[in-house]
Amino acid sequence: MAQMTMIQAITDAMRVELKNDPNVLVFGEDVGVNGGVFRATEGLQNEFGEDRVFDTPLAESGIGGLAVGLALQGFRPVPEIQFFGFVYEVMDSISGQAARLRFRTGGKFSAPITFRSPFGGGVHTPDMHADSLEGLMAQQPGVKVVIPSTPYDAKGLLISSIRDNDPVIFLEHMKLYRSFRQEVPEGEYTIPLGKADVKREGTDISIVTYGAMVHESLKAAEELAKEGFSAEVIDLRTVSPIDIETIIASVEKTGRAIVVQEAQKQAGIAANVVAEINDRAILSLDAPVLRVAAPDTIYPFPQAEAAWLPNYKDVIETAKKVLTF
Amino acid sequence: MASKTQNAQLDAKKVLKAVEDQFTTLQILNEEGEVVNEAAMPDLSDEQLQELMRRMVYTRILDQRSISLNRQGRLGFYAPTAGQEASQLASQFALEKEDFILPGYRDVPPIVWHGLPLYQAFLWSRGHLAGGQIPDGVNVAIPQIIIGAQYVQTAGVALGFKKRGIKAVALTYTGDGGTSQGDFYEGMNFAGAYNAPAIFIAQNNRFAISTPVEKQTAAKTLAQKAVAAGIAGIQVDGMDPLAVYAAVRDARERAINGEGPTFIETLTYRYGPHTMAGDDPTRYRTAELDNEWEKKDPLVRFRKFLEKKGLWNEEKENEVIEQAKEEIKDALKQADAAPKQKVTDLMNITYTDMPDSLKEQYEIYSAKESK
Numbered sequence: 001m002a003q004m005t006m007i008q009a010i011t012d013a014m015r016v017e018l019k020n021d022p023n024v025l026v027f028g029e030d031v032g033v034n035g036g037v038f039r040a041t042e043g044l045q046n047e048f049g050e051d052r053v054f055d056t057p058l059a060e061s062g063i064g065g066l067a068v069g070l071a072l073q074g075f076r077p078v079p080e081i082q083f084f085g086f087v088y089e090v091m092d093s094i095s096g097q098a099a100r101l102r103f104r105t106g107g108k109f110s111a112p113i114t115f116r117s118p119f120g121g122g123v124h125t126p127d128m129h130a131d132s133l134e135g136l137m138a139q140q141p142g143v144k145v146v147i148p149s150t151p152y153d154a155k156g157l158l159i160s161s162i163r164d165n166d167p168v169i170f171l172e173h174m175k176l177y178r179s180f181r182q183e184v185p186e187g188e189y190t191i192p193l194g195k196a197d198v199k200r201e202g203t204d205i206s207i208v209t210y211g212a213m214v215h216e217s218l219k220a221a222e223e224l225a226k227e228g229f230s231a232e233v234i235d236l237r238t239v240s241p242i243d244i245e246t247i248i249a250s251v252e253k254t255g256r257a258i259v260v261q262e263a264q265k266q267a268g269i270a271a272n273v274v275a276e277i278n279d280r281a282i283l284s285l286d287a288p289v290l291r292v293a294a295p296d297t298i299y300p301f302p303q304a305e306a307a308w309l310p311n312y313k314d315v316i317e318t319a320k321k322v323l324t325f
Numbered sequence: 326m327a328s329k330t331q332n333a334q335l336d337a338k339k340v341l342k343a344v345e346d347q348f349t350t351l352q353i354l355n356e357e358g359e360v361v362n363e364a365a366m367p368d369l370s371d372e373q374l375q376e377l378m379r380r381m382v383y384t385r386i387l388d389q390r391s392i393s394l395n396r397q398g399r400l401g402f403y404a405p406t407a408g409q410e411a412s413q414l415a416s417q418f419a420l421e422k423e424d425f426i427l428p429g430y431r432d433v434p435p436i437v438w439h440g441l442p443l444y445q446a447f448l449w450s451r452g453h454l455a456g457g458q459i460p461d462g463v464n465v466a467i468p469q470i471i472i473g474a475q476y477v478q479t480a481g482v483a484l485g486f487k488k489r490g491i492k493a494v495a496l497t498y499t500g501d502g503g504t505s506q507g508d509f510y511e512g513m514n515f516a517g518a519y520n521a522p523a524i525f526i527a528q529n530n531r532f533a534i535s536t537p538v539e540k541q542t543a544a545k546t547l548a549q550k551a552v553a554a555g556i557a558g559i560q561v562d563g564m565d566p567l568a569v570y571a572a573v574r575d576a577r578e579r580a581i582n583g584e585g586p587t588f589i590e591t592l593t594y595r596y597g598p599h600t601m602a603g604d605d606p607t608r609y610r611t612a613e614l615d616n617e618w619e620k621k622d623p624l625v626r627f628r629k630f631l632e633k634k635g636l637w638n639e640e641k642e643n644e645v646i647e648q649a650k651e652e653i654k655d656a657l658k659q660a661d662a663a664p665k666q667k668v669t670d671l672m673n674i675t676y677t678d679m680p681d682s683l684k685e686q687y688e689i690y691s692a693k694e695s696k
Binding site for chain 2: 029030032033034035037055057058059061062085086088089124125126127128129265266295296297298300301302303304305307308
């Protein structure tokens with residue numbers, strides 16, 4: 001097994017699938033010669049040729065439309081949206097078109113597209129580069145939304161996303177691209193979409209989270225352990241659809257829960273998780289389910305970023321409120 | 326079922342060639358600083374010529390300082406401008422104060438010369454809210470991050486001028502990559518449909534990050550994209566400040582006379598990386614191409630032209646360089662003096678009236694910040 005960063009694991013997943021399936025195509029702005037602005041597609045054009053891995057003109061809606069058209073031709077497109085803040089330019093192709101193809105064809109056709117895109121805060125990007133917009137996407141039935149938090153998960157989830165017959169939005173947190181390495185198996189392996197992963201077991205409180213906040217939550221759990229609290233950390237991995245079974249089993253065990261997201265508090269994934277817990281496990285709860293989230297303002301590039309983003313201290317503070325309720 | 330090939334109804338090659346042939350490059354000063362097109366010479370006084378040179382020298386220094394400040398972590402987001410001075414500054418120089426500029430993120434110099442204080446440009450780069458608080462009477466928008474979005478807004482600003490009967494134009498910039506966006510076509514088409522006083526500039530610096538313009542479009546020139554919108558289009562040597570000035574001045578003239586919008590392609594080059602955030606041009610450009618374009622440098626040719634007229638010398642140039650360095654230092658000091666950005670500042674400006682849900686969060690962050 002090799003030690004890989006998350007971005008290397010992502011490149012490796014695309015390599016595996018380009019090899020496995022001649023219908024897989026990788027394209028987007030600067031993904032060819034340049035290997036992507038983060039080097040996620042580094043070396044792929046060299047290895048598989050310009051027919052399979054190619055640069056597009058600069059137009060996100062064009063990229064999305066091209067993907068839907070290629071899907072209609074039986075291809076399995078893996079387009080890159082250079083930064084997820086640019087998704088507004090391609091919303092129609094994703095939510096208005098790809099997500100509705102099955103609906104429009106009575107279930108006969110589907111759009112097996114994996115829209116890959118970097119997002120997330122803490123890396124000093126300009127406006128429109130760091131926003132967490134997964135809640136916006138999760139509101140659209142017909143698409144799945146996947147967010148890995150480790151190199152191992154990233155590779156297995158990306159292979160599953162590419163093989164999935166429905167459109168998947170695969171969001172890669174920029175801060176996690178090169179923040180640590182992990183053992184990642186060579187060749188192919190898959191991690192099922194829609195399945196959460198218990199990243200740390202515990203008995204006193206469930207911390208449900210995803211993306212970069214998994215690491216803040218794990219850090220918080222470690223601190224809480226020093227004070228005698230045993231926290232369980234659940235990494236959703238797929239934020240739409242969510243793995244209700246794993247969440248509920250954990251909450252029934254601990255009786256307490258918080259949900260942690262990097263996105264703003266209003267609407268969003270965390271609100272949905274809280275609602276599902278209340279729907280299904282309210283009698284198991286010893287305290288209200290609280291949220292840790294960013295404040296309801298526009299993402300501040302980059303001056304107030306550090307104060308704005310939720311961190312492990314916020315997780316500890318909120319967890320304690322619930323633990324001592 | 327037709328089994329026989331019919332006679333072609335369309336001579337595609339002929340049609341395309343007829344379009345391409347309309348778009349030759351306007352040049353007034355060649356690389357040696359010689360006037361090659363006397364008839365097109367704009368009406369500029371000696372003082373104006375000197376002022377344009379001063380601005381180009383100043384802005385080259387500003388670019389060098391901005392790059393080094395970015396490397397020191399004292400400036401935030403920065404997209405280098407060296408090579409594009411004629412394209413950016415001569416176009417702004419052809420405007421009047423009442424005209425409105427909608428820049429892309431590389432076009433900070435034109436809005437600074439149009440009146441945005443330099444310290445605010447620095448604050449914008451750092452992501453400080455005060456950077457965007459454009460002073461009254463300065464007719465600029467904040468640099469656009471979404472490629473092409475400013476083009477559609479330009480149609481709106483221009484239509485606003487028309488509705489209010491104001492004799493002014495809206496001018497916008499994008500790059501060669503930007504001409505692929507839907508917004509690019511929509512902006513020009515709307516402005517054309519409303520006969521609005523707009524000037525659209527595409528600075529063709531040949532690369533959209535790494536993608537060469539040849540892969541961006543099948544069109545031989547970008548200028549010809551104006552044809553489909555039914556508006557005037559022209560290609561100019563974007564390394565020639567006089568050609569850029571003449572084209573924009575002429576477009577302005579026609580726009581305020583109610584003769585509609587113009588699209589201008591400037592042929593130029595960015596010497597530096599796309600932005601300071603890790604782009605490496607050696608991955609996609611050759612040193613030969615860099616050298617070829619550096620020979621066309623706008624400062625070099627304009628300096629030669631002015632020296633021959635006795636309007637420029639080394640002493641003048643050094644004066645400008647020193648002045649630029651001083652003013653940049655002062656602007657930086659002023660930017661440093663801005664109060665540290667707080668989350669509550671963001672909350673205060675999110676809505677005109679803060680909703681109750683946000684007021685609750687405001688209390689929490691306010692308590693944290695006062696610790």
